Amino acid sequence: MRSNRDDAAKAxxxxxxxxxxxLMMSEAEPWEDLPEDVKExxxxxxxxxxxxxxxxxxxx
Numbered sequence: 822m823r824s825n826r827d828d829a830a831k832a833x834x835x836x837x838x839x840x841x842x843x844l845m846m847s848e849a850e851p852w853e854d855l856p857e858d859v860k861e862x863x864x865x866x867x868x869x870x871x872x873x874x875x876x877x878x879x880x881x
Contacts, residue, residue, distance in 0.1 A: 829862065829867040 829853045838849045852860070 826864050826867070827860075830864040833867045834863045 834849075834852055834855075841847070841849055855863075
């Protein structure tokens with residue numbers, strides 16, 4: 822069972838992953854193929870201020 826933390830991290834990762842094509846970068850691995858330590862870094866990034874969809878809105 823995935824937690825909200827995992828869902829937020831995966832959503833952020835997928836959003837950023839889609840941007841790579843526009844930057845002419847090679848495709849990133851799917852979330853499911855990432856090592857656990859990399860997933861944990863994305864979980865931390867998703868909890869950081871300024872990563873919400875509207876950066877002008879403070880996170881609860």
